[in-house]
Every structure is written in structure tokens, then in C-alpha cells.
Amino acid sequence: MTVYKALTIAGSDSGGGAGIQADLKTFQELGVFGMSAITAVTAQNTLGVQGVYPLSAEAVAAQIESVAADLGADAVKTGMLFSADIIRTVAEQVKKHGWERLVVDPVMIAKGGAPLLQEEAVAALKEALLPLAFVITPNIPEAEALTGIAIRTMDDRREAARLLHRMGARYVVIKGGHDDEGEETVDLLYNGSEFSYFKSKRIDTRHTHGTGCTFAAAVAAELAKGRHPVDAVGTAKSFVQAAISEPLGIGQGHGPTNHWAYRQYGE
Ligand SMILES: Nc1ncnc2c1ncn2[C@@H]1O[C@H](COP(=O)(O)OP(=O)(O)O)[C@@H](O)[C@H]1O
């Protein structure tokens, strides 16, 4: 039996819906062995982020080295990286271990508004990590912060995707969860020459805590199995749609998605 392995480098969400916890659940559901390097511990639940406790860049590097030295990874995903120091360390590690199937989810702000990336770290993200990304998966506000383009229309989104590709990402996905017009959510994919659109029915719900993490983790899991990025994004969109469609109804605020819905109910 071939065991595919994926490594997530991200923050811990004590509430279990986003971050490392969402990533590992998603890897598991998609049949991939999950490993983790934690960048920061957050005290968090469905009501918000109550505390952020970053680890040192050295502690992040040590976790990655341990994984690389023994297990290896078929794909790597990054989420909350918090500081420029951690970003540069992660970029060095990715280069050192020759990891090409890298999914960069440029996490900046939690849904409730708490910052998960220091403002001055955006430049490091652009310079050091973005050029290493095989797939980058910003939401609309993150794409705006990375490109400086105000995104109102699909044309703006296409322009931002072209720029992110020029900045070094091989495949660019600009997710459409924050575009709340219309009946559908549309995720845009750009491969440097053409655009593809992944659409699904917009679900009217506030239980979307962790959707971005889950989406990027599903892309990484599928890449770990050797699938083409276009197919990986298609599966990720279906996985997230199922996870949002069958809410668990736990917590008093923005509840987590249902990571086992895809396995149980399919698309
Ligand atoms: N209300 C919704 N209904 C259906 N899909 C959604 C909804 N909100 C987000 N999604 C999907 O969840 C994923 C994450 O989207 P988005 O909200 O843009 O990112 P983030 O969670 O990083 O802010 C995307 O695939 C998006 O299409």
C-alpha cells in the first residue's frame, strides 16, 4: 500500500474548526497521512480568538526538520504563519527539502477580525514564500492585500490572479466566499494562461469557521496523491461544499464545518 503524506505548517485552533486541526481532519478524510509543524497556538472558539501565542522560528524549523529527516512529505501546506521571521524560516525549509507541491494559504485575519499575521509580515510573504507556491489560495481580502488591487468584479479578480502569477505562484486560486452577491460561490483558478471557475450553490449560513483552511488542506491532500492541481481544486471545492452543507450545530458563534460530510454524503 502506498501511503501518501502531507505536512501542514500552521496555527493551532483550540476550537478544532480551523488551523492545524482542520488540516489534519481534512487530510485524514481524504486518505492522506497528516503531519504538522505548529507556528502559533491560538486560544480560540466559535466566538472568536481570545489569545495568540506564537512559537519561535527555531521551534517551527525544528518540527519541520524532524518530519523531513524521517517521514518526508508528498505535499506541504502553509496556513497561519504569524511573523516575518517564521515566514522566512518556512521558506528556507521548503527550499532545503526540495518541496515543490506547496500550497500557500495566505491566512491574515480570522473571520471575527483578529489578526493572525503581523502587518509587517505581508512583505515577507510576498518576497519569500509566494514565489515558492505551487498553488496559492487567497480569499478576496487577502488577494487585495497581496496585490494592492481593489477587487469588486470578476475582472478585478482576474487581474489580481494574473499579478499573483507574475509574482511567482504557479497556480492561483482566488476564492469567492467573500463575494456575497448572487446564488453561487465561484472560486477562480489561473494557471498562467487560462482561467477556470469552480462554482457551487451559496449556502446561507454563518457556520463557515475554517472553510479556507479546509479548502487549502484538501488541495494539498489531493496534490500529495499526485493529482493535477485543477482536479485537486475541484475536489477541494466539493469537499468544502459538503462540509458547509451539513453543519454540526456546535458552539455559540460561527460554527465549524463538518469534515466528515464529504465521506458520508459525497458532494
Ligand atoms: N456560504 C458559502 N456557501 C458555499 N461555499 C462557500 C461559502 N462560503 C465560502 N465558501 C467556499 O469555501 C471556501 C473558502 O472560501 P472563502 O470564504 O473565500 O475563504 P476564507 O475561509 O479563507 O475566508 C471556498 O471554496 C468558497 O467557495
Ligand SMILES: Cc1ncc(COP(=O)(O)O)c(N)n1
Ligand atoms: C489558527 C487559525 N488558522 C487559520 C484561521 C482562519 O480560518 P478560516 O479558514 O475561517 O479563514 C483561524 N481562524 N485560526
